[in-house]
Each structure stands twice: as C-alpha cells, then as structure tokens.
Amino acid sequence: FTPVQSRPGPDGALWxxxxxxxxxxxPRWIPPERLARLNVRAGDDLGRIFRVSRKGAPLRPxxxxxxxxxxxxxxxxETPNGVARxxxxxxxxxxxxxxxxxxxxxxxxxxxxxxxxxxxxxxxEAFGGNSAERLQSALRDSHPxxxxxxxxxxxxxLRAPSPLDESMASLVDDSDLGVRTQLAFSLGEWxxxxxxxxxxxxxxxxxxxxxxLRAAVASSATKDPVGILKLVMAxxxxxxxxxxxxxxxxxxxxxxxxxxxTIFEVVAPRTHKIxxxxxxxxxxxxxxxxxxxxxxxxxxxxxxxxxxxxxxxIARAYAEAPAxxxxxxxxxxxxxxxxxxxxxxxxRFETTLPLLISFLDGAADNLLMQSAVEMLRRSASPQVPAxxxxxxxxxxxxxxxxxxxxxxxxxxxxxxxLSALERGDISVASIPAANRxxxxxxxxxxxxxxxxxxxxxxTTKNRRQVIGQYKSVxxxxxxxxxxxxxxxxxxxxxxxFVGTTGVGPALGNYRNKNIDDxxxxxxxxxxxxxxxxxxxxxxxxxxxxxAGVISEESGASLTLTMP
Numbered sequence: 001f002t003p004v005q006s007r008p009g010p011d012g013a014l015w016x017x018x019x020x021x022x023x024x025x026x027p028r029w030i031p032p033e034r035l036a037r038l039n040v041r042a043g044d045d046l047g048r049i050f051r052v053s054r055k056g057a058p059l060r061p062x063x064x065x066x067x068x069x070x071x072x073x074x075x076x077x078e079t080p081n082g083v084a085r086x087x088x089x090x091x092x093x094x095x096x097x098x099x100x101x102x103x104x105x106x107x108x109x110x111x112x113x114x115x116x117x118x119x120x121x122x123x124x125e126a127f128g129g130n131s132a133e134r135l136q137s138a139l140r141d142s143h144p145x146x147x148x149x150x151x152x153x154x155x156x157x158l159r160a161p162s163p164l165d166e167s168m169a170s171l172v173d174d175s176d177l178g179v180r181t182q183l184a185f186s187l188g189e190w191x192x193x194x195x196x197x198x199x200x201x202x203x204x205x206x207x208x209x210x211x212x213l214r215a216a217v218a219s220s221a222t223k224d225p226v227g228i229l230k231l232v233m234a235x236x237x238x239x240x241x242x243x244x245x246x247x248x249x250x251x252x253x254x255x256x257x258x259x260x261x262t263i264f265e266v267v268a269p270r271t272h273k274i275x276x277x278x279x280x281x282x283x284x285x286x287x288x289x290x291x292x293x294x295x296x297x298x299x300x301x302x303x304x305x306x307x308x309x310x311x312x313x314i315a316r317a318y319a320e321a322p323a324x325x326x327x328x329x330x331x332x333x334x335x336x337x338x339x340x341x342x343x344x345x346x347x348r349f350e351t352t353l354p355l356l357i358s359f360l361d362g363a364a365d366n367l368l369m370q371s372a373v374e375m376l377r378r379s380a381s382p383q384v385p386a387x388x389x390x391x392x393x394x395x396x397x398x399x400x401x402x403x404x405x406x407x408x409x410x411x412x413x414x415x416x417x418l419s420a421l422e423r424g425d426i427s428v429a430s431i432p433a434a435n436r437x438x439x440x441x442x443x444x445x446x447x448x449x450x451x452x453x454x455x456x457x458x459t460t461k462n463r464r465q466v467i468g469q470y471k472s473v474x475x476x477x478x479x480x481x482x483x484x485x486x487x488x489x490x491x492x493x494x495x496x497f498v499g500t501t502g503v504g505p506a507l508g509n510y511r512n513k514n515i516d517d518x519x520x521x522x523x524x525x526x527x528x529x530x531x532x533x534x535x536x537x538x539x540x541x542x543x544x545x546x547a548g549v550i551s552e553e554s555g556a557s558l559t560l561t562m563p
Contacts, residue, residue, distance in 0.1 A: 001018055002018060002019045002020065003016050003017065003018055003019075004017050004018075004019045005017040007083060008081055008082065008083055009051060009062075009083060010060070010062050010081060010083050010084040010087060011051070011053075011059040011060045011061070011062050012053070012057075012059055012060045012081065013051040013052055013053040013059055014050075014051070014052040014053070015049055015050070015051055015052075016049070016050040016051075016052060017047075017048075017049055018047055018048040018049070018050060019043075019047055020043040020046035020047040020048070021042065021043040021044065021046075021047075022042050022043055023038060023039075023040045023042065027040050030517075031516060031517065031520045033516075034516055034517075063076070065087060065088060065091040066091065068091075070097055070099060070100050070103060071103060073088055073091060073092060073097075073100070074088075074092075074100055074103040074104055074107055075107075076088045077089070077104075077107060077116055077119060077120065078107065078111055078113065078116055079113075079116070080113060080115070082115065085115070085116065085119050089119060089122075089123060092123060093123075093126060096127075097127070098127045098128075098129070100123075100127070101124055101127055101129040104120050104123055104124050104129075105120075105124065105129075105134065107120055108120045108121065108124075108134075108138075109137075114141075114143035114145050114146050115145075117138075117141065117143070117146050118145060118146055118149045121138060121146070121149060121150065121153060122149075125153055130153055132154075132157050132162050132163045132164050133163065135150050135153055135154050135157070135164060136163055136164055136167050138150035138153075139151065139154070139164070139167045139168070139171065140167070144174070144175075144176035144178055144179050145178075147171070147174065147176070147179050148176070148178050148179050148182045151168070151171065151179065151182045151183055151186050152182060152185075152186060154168065154186065155186050155189045156189075158186065158187075158189040158190050158191060159189055159191050160191050161191060161192075165192075168183065168186075168187075168190075169195070169199060171183050172199050172202050172203055177207065177210065177213070180203055180206070180207065180213065181207075181210075181212055181213045181216050182216075183199075183203065184200060184203045184204075184213055184216035184217045184220055185216045185219060185220060186220075187199055187200055187203075187220045188219060188220030188221075188222065188223070190223070193223040193224040193227070194224060194227060196220070196223060196224065197221075197223070197224035197227030197228045197231070198227070198231070200217050200220055200221065200228050200231075201227070201228050201230070201231025201232060202231070203216075203217060204217045204228065204231070204232055204235070204245060205231065205232070205235045208232075208235065208237055208239075208241045208242050208245065209239075209241050214241065214244065214245045214248075217245065218245060218248040218249065218252065221248075221249055221252050222252060222256060225249045225250075225252040225253035225256060225258060226249075226253050226258050226259075226262055226263060226266060228249055229246060229249040229250065229253060229263070229266050229267070230266050232245055232246050232249060233246055233266055233267060233281070237277070238275040238276060238277050239276070239277060239331075240276065240277070240280060240331060240333035240334070242277040243276060243277035243278070243279065243280025243281050243333070243334075243337065244280055244284075244333075246267065246277065246280070246281035246284065247280055247281050247283060247284020247285065247287075248284060250263065250267060250281060250284045250285040250288055251284055251285075251287060251288040253288075254285070254288035254289060254291070254292060254294075255288060255291070255292075260294065260299070261301065261304060261306075261307045263285070264301075264307055264310040264311055264314065265306055265307060265310045267281050267282065267285055267310075267314070268309075268310035268311070268313040268314050269313050269314070269316070269317050270313075272316070274316070274317045274320050274324070276324075276330065276331055276333070276334035276337070278317055279317060279321065279324060279334055279337040279338050279341065280333060280334065280337040282314065282317055282318070282337070282341060282345075283337040283340040283341055286340070286341060286344050286345055287340075289345075290344070290378075296311065296314065296315075296345040296346055297345065297346050299311065314345075314346075315345075315346045317341075318341055318344075318345050318346040318347055319346070320338075321338040321339075321341040321342060321347070322338070322342065322352065322355055324338040325338035325339045325342065325355065325359075325368075326355070326358075332365065332367060332368075335368055335371075336367060336368065336371045339356070339359065339368060339371040339372055339375060340371060340374075340375065342355060342356060342375055343356070343375060343378075343379065344375075344378075349379050349381055353381075353383070356372045356375055356376060357372075357387060357391075359371070359372035360372055360373070360387070360388075360391040360394060360395075361391075361394060366396055366398065366399065369395070369396075369399060370399055370402065373388075373399065373402060373403060373406065374402075376388065376406065377406045377409065377544070380410065380412075380543075382412060382413075384406070384413060385407055385413045385416035385417055385420075386416060388403050388406065388407060389407075389416070389417070389420040389425050389426065392420075392425060392426055397488075397489055397492065397493065398492065398493060400430065400493075401432060401493045401562070401563035402562065402563070404426075404430070404431060404432065404435050405435065405546065405547065405562060408435050408438050408439060408545065408547075409544045409545045409546065410543060410544060410545070411443060411444060411447070411543075414439065414443050414447050415447060418439075418447060418450045418451060418454065421454055422450075422454065428454050428455065431455075432563065433525065433535075434535040434537075434547040434548075435547065436451070436455055437535075437537075437547075438537055438545060438547060439451040439455075440452060440455065442537065442545065463523065463524040464524075466523050466524070467519050467520060467523050467524060470519055470523065471519075473515060473519070474515055487507075491507070493563040494563050495507050503533070503548070503549050503561055503562070503563050504533055505533060532549070533549055534549070535547055535548060535549060536548065536549070536550055536560070538558065538560060546560055546562065547560075547562070548560040548561050548562035548563070549561045549562075
C-alpha cells in the first residue's frame with residue numbers, strides 16, 4: 001500500500017490513490033548495470049483508488065454535471081465539498097457561462113459558506129463580471145478569507161480613482177494579519193503614490209516584526225520608496241526588523257533612481273547615539289550605492305547644508321561601526337551590519353583590516369566570521385589570499401566552501417591559492433567539483449596547468465574502476481554514529497537529511513536506495529545531475545566569479561545559492 005494522494009471525493013467519501021510502481025524515478029538516475037535487471041514499467045497495470053466512508057452512511061450520488069441547466073449548476077456550488085465545487089467551476093468555464101453571472105451574484109449574497117463566496121467571486125472574475133460595487137461589498141465581508149481575496153481582485157481598479165479607494169484604505173486597520181498582508185501586496189498598484197506610501201508605512205509600523213508583511217511592503221514600495229522609508233525611520237522601534245525593512249527600502253529607492261540627497265537626509269541618524277536599526281539600514285544603503293558606484297566619501301554636498309549635515313551624521317555612524325562590531329552586548333544583527341560597514345563608505349580597507357582579521361578567530365560567532373569573510377571578498381587586496389590561507393584551520397566546515405569560492409573568484413588570488421594547495425596548507429581533496437571546474441577551465445592557461453597537475457594526483461580517470469574497488473562494502477556493517485560524524489563534516493555544506501538547502505537534494509528522500517546506488521552517487525557524483533541542482537558559473541562586472549545553483553531568476557536578477 002503506497003498512498004500518494006488523498007482528498008474528499010464528490011460523493012463525500014475520502015478517495016485515496018494507491019500507487020503500485022516499484023520504480024518511480026526516471027531511468028536516467030539508475031546505474032546501467034542495475035537498469036539492465038529492472039523492469040521499470042512494472043506495476044503500470046496495477047494501482048487502486050480506495051473510497052473510504054463511514055459505516056452505515058450512504059454516499060451521495062455523483063451527478064452528471066453536463067446534464068444540469070445553469071440554475072441547477074450554480075446551485076450545486078453551495079456545498080462544503082471543495083472537489084464538488086471545483087467540478088462545477090470547471091463545467092461553467094467549459095460552457096463559457098457568462099449568462100450565469102446574475103445567478104452567481106445572488107449566490108454570493110445568500111451563501112453562508114465563505115469558501116463558496118470566494119469561489120463565486122473567482123467565477124464572476126473569470127467571466128469579466130466583477131464591478132467595483134460588487135468588490136466593495138466583498139471587502140466588507142465577515143470572513144477574512146473573502147476580504148483577502150477581494151483585495152487581490154480589486155488591484156485592477158486601484159490604477160485609477162474608483163469607489164474602492166476609501167474601502168481599501170479602511171482595511172489598513174483590519175483585525176486579520178492575512179488581510180493586512182494582502183493589502184500591503186496590492187497597494188503597489190495604487191494610483192495615488194503618496195497616499196499608498198502613507199498606508200504602507202502605517203501597515204509596516206503596526207507589524208514590523210512580521211517577516212511576510214515586511215516583504216509585502218517592500219514589494220509594493222517602487223512608486224514612493226522614500227515616502228515609506230520616512231515613515232519607517234520615524235517608527236519608535238529600534239530593532240533588527242525595522243532596520244531590515246529600511247535597508248530594503250533604501251535598495252529600492254537607490255535602484256529606482258530616487259534623489260540620493262533625500263535618501264541621505266531620511267536615513268541619517270538624528271542623535272549622536274547610533275541605533276542598531278540605523279546601522280542595518282546603512283548597510284543596505286551601502287550595498288545599493290556600491291551597485292550604482294556612488295562613493296560616499298567623495299559625494300559633493302557642499303552647496304546643500306541639509307545634505308552635508310546628513311552625510312556628517314552618516315559618517316559618525318560609520319565611525320562608530322568598529323565599536324558596535326566588537327561590542328559583545330550588542331544584538332547579533334547589529335554587529336553583522338557594523339562589520340558590513342567596515343572598509344566601505346567613509347572607511348578604508350587598510351585601516352579596518354586588522355579588525356576584520358580579528359573576527360576570523362575560531363572563537364568568534366560563525367555569523368560574525370562569515371560577515372568578515374564577505375567583506376574580504378569585496379576587497380581586491382592582494383593580502384586576502386594569505387589571510388584566508390593562514391586562518392584556514394580556524395574556519396568551521398560550513399564556511400570553508402565560501403572561503404574556497406573567494407580564493408577562486410579572482411585570477412590574482414588563484415595563484416597564491418594554488419600555492420597553498422601545493423604546500424598542503426589546504427587539502428586538495430576539500431576542493432568541491434564546481435571550484436575544480438572553474439580552476440581547470442576559466443583560469444589563465446598557466447594556472448590551469450598547475451590545477452590540472454594538482455587534481456590529477458587525486459583523481460582516477462576511470463570512475464567505474466574506482467567503484468569496482470569498493471564493491472566489498474556490501475559486506476560491511478554500518479555504524480550510524482560514525483555516519484553522522486562523516487555527514488556533518490563532509491555533506492552538510494550542500495545537503496540536509498530532511499528539508500532543503502537549495503544546493504543539493506535532501507538525502508532522506510533516498511533512504512530506500514541500495515548500496516550500489518550510493519556507491520555511484522558518492523564515487524561518481526557527476527554521472528547524473530538533476531537539472532535544478534546543476535552548478536552555474538557567474539562572472540560579475542567587477543571581475544569576481546561565483547558558482548552555485550540558480551534558485552531564483554527574473555528579468556532583473558539571478559539569485560545564486562552557494563554551499
């Protein structure tokens with residue numbers, strides 16, 4: 001019995017799909033010698049659908065919806081059974097039953113079931129029949145799920161003044177977080193940018209601690225990010241959540257070519273004591289300025305007293321960053337932001353380098369260590385390879401792959417990195433396949449030759465021969481405790497047992513595979529790679545190279561997930 005799906009049936013029973021296929025993965029992932037012995041189609045004539053019902057309770061008859069008239073078909077939507085509603089929904093769409101809109105409107109007003117009211121709204125929308133007046137009624141519905149759906153449907157009316165404006169604005173005080181979050185997403189369509197910014201700022205101030213609402217506000221901020229930023233910076237909170245939203249708004253504002261002078265005046269600290277939220281906001285602002293190649297230290301604001309004063313306040317915050325970074329009593333996000341400001345903006349790499357190096361000590365928090373390593377990555381200094389190689393033994397396993405990426409990211413750093421491998425300061429065996437590929441294919445020819453010599457010494461060309469040498473493991477008894485240690489040391493940079501890292505698949509999914517499968521996967525990992533886990537090399541305009549799995553892609557950006 002292998003249940004793969006269950007749902008209520010239109011008869012009121014629980015329908016359970018039972019799959020009877022012993023081989024469910026694609027033959028591409030099965031070693032050829034095993035594939036030759038398998039019938040990969042076995043079970044394709046089997047399988048069952050169970051209908052589970054309560055003893056003594058008769059099942060409802062399943063009606064032939066194609067024989068029903070419009071009035072009966074619309075009436076059939078009034079049921080708590082979602083599958084039955086979906087079948088009616090489909091039949092109405094197949095018929096293109098626009099004449100059913102008045103019947104649907106009547107059902108919307110009469111139904112006591114919120115899911116029915118939502119489905120009716122969706123059908124009327126599909127037939128182009130939703131008016132501002134009807135949606136206005138839905139925005140006042142007693143159930144938050146209906147209000148939330150009505151907000152989403154109202155977006156096309158928000159692009160110009162309409163009767164919905166007042167109703168939408170009133171929902172900023174809705175008691176349901178889901179409604180407020182949907183409102184924050186939809187306000188990005190608001191025709192009145194200033195009023196939309198005011199409402200978004202109000203929503204943010206009320207729910208700053210909620211990650212999803214902050215994301216919704218940030219996603220709707222493109223029309224007036226500075227207006228929302230003003231309201232967020234004026235909020236009484238002083239915490240990481242406020243700082244993170246402000247950082248996102250700074251990035252949106254700078255990327256959208258908002259006036260930098262205004263942004264500086266809004267984000268500048270108002271007091272001599274720098275709040276943690278300001279440091280986090282400034283770190284985000286600095287990332288955005290770097291992308292636009294704006295140098296704070298040389299920014300000309302002499303003819304603008306307000307802007308000059310703001311830059312002076314920002315400079316004070318940068319000057320305090322080293323003290324915050326080393327303050328053990330400060331919150332971790334604040335210390336991370338402070339590290340991200342070191343050697344940037346008003347700072348200089350040479351003066352902050354000793355402090356960055358101090359965070360590479362094994363006693364430092366891993367997140368602080370990672371922030372310091374990322375700051376070294378941004379530098380083009382020839383000192384970086386020697387620093388990272390010297391500190392190699394103190395880096396935790398979770399950070400070592402990042403360090404290797406950094407050492408491979410600039411041609412000027414590859415030569416000292418290869419020297420460290422040749423000396424044995426860093427084990428050749430610890431270099432992941434993606435980094436080896438970069439060194440062997442994208443480095444200058446002389447460095448490619450050195451890399452080839454290094455990797456050939458540890459690689460056997462014939463993978464089948466290697467796998468054959470390990471056939472005897474079939475007779476070994478497994479030791480889970482030792483396995484956990486190996487897994488934590490060698491595998492956790494890319495894999496988890498359950499869940500996802502975005503870099504490699506969760507290994508718990510393969511618990512039923514046999515020893516032959518694992519031998520191939522471990523000893524010949526490139527024999528078959530599922531496309532979504534393929535590694536890509538990306539070269540940035542500043543000369544850095546990155547490698548990882550593309551986890552998100554849009555017209556404006558790539559998100560690369562790295563070990």
